[in-house]
Amino acid sequence: MERRPEPELMLDPEQARAYAEADFAEPHEHFVDLFAERFPDMAGGAVLDLGCGPGDVSLRLAARYPACVVHGIDGAQAMLAAGAAWCRAHPAGSRVQLRMGRLPDAQAPGAPYETIVSNSLLHHLHDPRVLWDVILRDGAPGARVFVMDLCRPESAQRVSELVARHAATAPEVLRRDFENSLYAAFTPGEVRAQLGDAGLEAFQVEQVSDRHLVAWGRL
Numbered sequence: 623m624e625r626r627p628e629p630e631l632m633l634d635p636e637q638a639r640a641y642a643e644a645d646f647a648e649p650h651e652h653f654v655d656l657f658a659e660r661f662p663d664m665a666g667g668a669v670l671d672l673g674c675g676p677g678d679v680s681l682r683l684a685a686r687y688p689a690c691v692v693h694g695i696d697g698a699q700a701m702l703a704a705g706a707a708w709c710r711a712h713p714a715g716s717r718v719q720l721r722m723g724r725l726p727d728a729q730a731p732g733a734p735y736e737t738i739v740s741n742s743l744l745h746h747l748h749d750p751r752v753l754w755d756v757i758l759r760d761g762a763p764g765a766r767v768f769v770m771d772l773c774r775p776e777s778a779q780r781v782s783e784l785v786a787r788h789a790a791t792a793p794e795v796l797r798r799d800f801e802n803s804l805y806a807a808f809t810p811g812e813v814r815a816q817l818g819d820a821g822l823e824a825f826q827v828e829q830v831s832d833r834h835l836v837a838w839g840r841l
C-alpha cells in the first residue's frame with residue numbers, strides 16, 4: 623500500500639486537545655520499557671525528545687530516570703500548551719523543558735546530547751531524512767538513539783482493523799488522526815533504507831507490536 627503523507631504539525635487546537643486528553647499510558651510506558659531494555663547503561667544526563675507533543679513520553683522518561691533532564695522540541699504550540707500544564711503538575715516536571723521549534727531549523731538547547739529519543743514524529747515528516755539528519759547533528763559520538771513510530775499496514779482493510787481494535791471508543795478526531803497516521807507511516811523496510819541513506823545502517827529496526835516499530839542504535 624502506498625504511503626499517504628499527513629500534515630506535519632498538529633496545529634488544530636481540537637486535534638491537539640483530543641491527543642493530549644487521550645490515554646497513551648500503554649504505548650508510552652512500552653516506549654520507556656523498550657528503551658530501558660536496549661540501553662541498560664542509561665543513568666542520567668540530558669535527553670532530547672524530538673516531536674515531543676504534550677510531553678507525555680518526556681515526563682515518563684524523566685520519572686524513570688531521576689538523574690536525567692529532558693528537553694522536548696515540537697513545532698505545534700497547541701500541543702506544547704497542554705504539556706506545560708502537565709509539567710507543572712508532575713513530580714518529575716521540573717526536569718522537563720518543552721520548547722517550540724520546527725525541525726530541522728530548531729536548535730536544541732543542550733546539543734550535543736548523549737541520548738536522543740522520538741515517538742511518533744517520523745510518520746509526520748514529509749521528508750524522513752529530517753529526523754535522521756537532526757539526530758546526526760545533535761547527538762554526541764556514541765549517543766543512544768531510540769525512535770518509535772507506527773508502521774504502515776499492508777492494506778486498507780488492515781488499517782480499518784487496527785483503528786477498530788485500538789481507537790473504537792476514541793473521539794472522532796482522534797480516530798481520524800490514527801487512521802491518517804497509519805497511512806502516513808513507513809514500513810520497517812523503508813526505515814532501514816532511510817537509515818542506510820543516512821549512514822546509520824548499524825541501527826536495528828524491529829516491529830514491536832501490531833502497529834509499532836522501533837529503530838535504535840548508537841551514533
Ligand SMILES: C[S@@+](CC[C@H](N)C(=O)[O-])C[C@H]1O[C@@H](n2cnc3c(N)ncnc32)[C@H](O)[C@@H]1O
Nearest residue numbers: 630631632673674675696697698724725741746
Ligand atoms: C503524533 S505527535 C507525537 C507527540 C509525542 N512524541 C508523543 O509521543 O505523544 C507528533 C508531533 O510531532 C510534531 N511535529 C511534526 N513535524 C514536526 C517538525 N517538523 N518539527 C517539530 N515538530 C514536528 C507535531 O506537531 C506533533 O506534536
